[in-house]
Amino acid sequence: MSIDLSDEQKAFTQAVDDFCRREAGTREQRGDGPHHPGLYRKMADLGWLGVTVPEQFGGSGAGMLDTCLFLERVGYGQAPVGGFTTSAIVAAAVERSGTDEQKKTVLGGLVNGRVYSIAMSEPEAGSDVANLSCRAVATDDGWVINGQKTWISNAHIADAILLVARTGGSPGDHHGLTMLLIPADATGLSIKGIETMGGKEVNDVYFTDVRVPTDAVVGAVDKGWQQLMAGLNVERLILAALMLGTAQRAFDDALDFIRQRKQFGRPVGSFQALRHRIADLATEIECCRLLVHRVATLVDRDPAKVLPRESSMVKLKTTEVARQVALAGMQMMGGYGYATEYDMERHVRATLVSTIYGGTSEIQRDIIGKTYGL
Incomplete structure (x- = not known):
């Protein structure tokens, strides 16, 4: 590499390269899909999935450069651990905005090999995120969610989904969006895969009277847009x-x-x-x-x-x-x-x-x- 790396970073990238050659060097080892649970678990056992997770939640507490080095070598080695990208994005969002309990669950979950998905896009809101219409309505003891998300990566293998839903305003408003953490097995949530040339990667996700408690909110109500930008x-x-x-x-x-x-x-x-x-x-x-x-x-x-x-x-x-x-x-x-x-x-x-x-x-x-x- 043309970039000067520390001895620890050089050893880390070499270890990832060696792992990928040994564990994902052939098509038979990689399997057919973009995510291989067995390889993902092995990386978790090595502590690599927590590369950017703070030490207090079980990670190594490294920075973004180390995360990029890890991903670069994973991409080069063709390791089928596609669940890591969305999981790392969700973990970063929870680290920035979540409660201590949410951080313990999600960041600790990533370290231990859990997969997370983030759901933003809708049939009428792709690049135009402000046009979201999937809505979460407040109740006495939580939220009731109705709507559809589409093109949601890794929802079918996720333990939980970070949903961006409308809690105020109307489609077109940046104000009124909220992040909520939804268990993938929540009653009323259904996931249907979308066939693509890349295999089983993305999904339609349907919410029909899905109920979650008040503490499912990640960050502040109606401030999801600002949290997304961060x-x-x-x-x-x-x-x-x-x-x-x-x-x-x-x-x-x-x-x-x-x-x-x-x-x-x-x-x-x-x-x-x-x-x-x-x-x-x-x-x-x-x-x-x-x-x-x-x-x-x-x-x-x-x-x-x-x-x-x-x-x-x-x-x-x-x-x-x-x-x-x-x-x-x-x-x-x-x-x-x-x-x-x-x-x-x-x-x-x-x-x-x-x-x-x-x-x-x-x-x-x-x-x-x-x-x-x-």
Whole structure:
């Protein structure tokens, strides 16, 4: 790496690399889906899932840079622990805004291998989060929730779902949104998977008179929007770091292939067209690495500071480059890049959707433009 890391960080990344090679080095080990409970449990036993969780809740208390290093190596090693990303996002939200009891439950749960999901998007509210209509109505002893969420990652494997619901105002208002922690087995909650090219990842989640107690609220009632904005740094860095590792893996897989594949009597990588393409992709990946590490360092320097420009830049740049690398890798490998015998088609599927979830590239560009007064 071009970034100076401490000896402890170097040892950590090496340990994650070794684990991924040993435990997830083949398709048979990885299985068919994006989340392998057995591998996830092994990582929990090693203490890695609590990389950013404070020590008082059983974690290692490391910073955002260490979390990004972990995710980068997990992405590179293709470890199927997709439940970690949403779990880490939920844990960060609870750490910022939750009660001591909620922190003990969720942060401690993540350390011990539990999975959490966050539910925001609705059929009529994707990028336009303020248009949410799923509603939680206050009762004498808690809340009653009705509505639908869609494209909810990992809801089908989650122990609990962090719901963003409307508790006041009307669709279109940023005011009146509230975060509530909902047990995945709550009466009236149903989860239906959405078939995608990436497998079993996302779901429709239906709430029909779901009842939760008053203390299900995370943070303050009607202040969910502000709490969401405070979590942008973490969410976008998590997604960017994972795609940085995926981009590097796609690059290395393509490079290994074109070094060996021969046409016209020599390796195809020796032709100028591919040699120049490799040079451009390598440069783009290195730019992404510098950006991820830079933004993570800024977050560690002042965790309370929201970085709308930098967090949008890191998500935009890294996911777009990851998609570019994977598609270029498929092109350079020809038909082999499209074949399931190789991992490139998997890299393509993973990177294509990365420019959509967590805020589309178009939304990131719009946010960045607004930070310049436009």
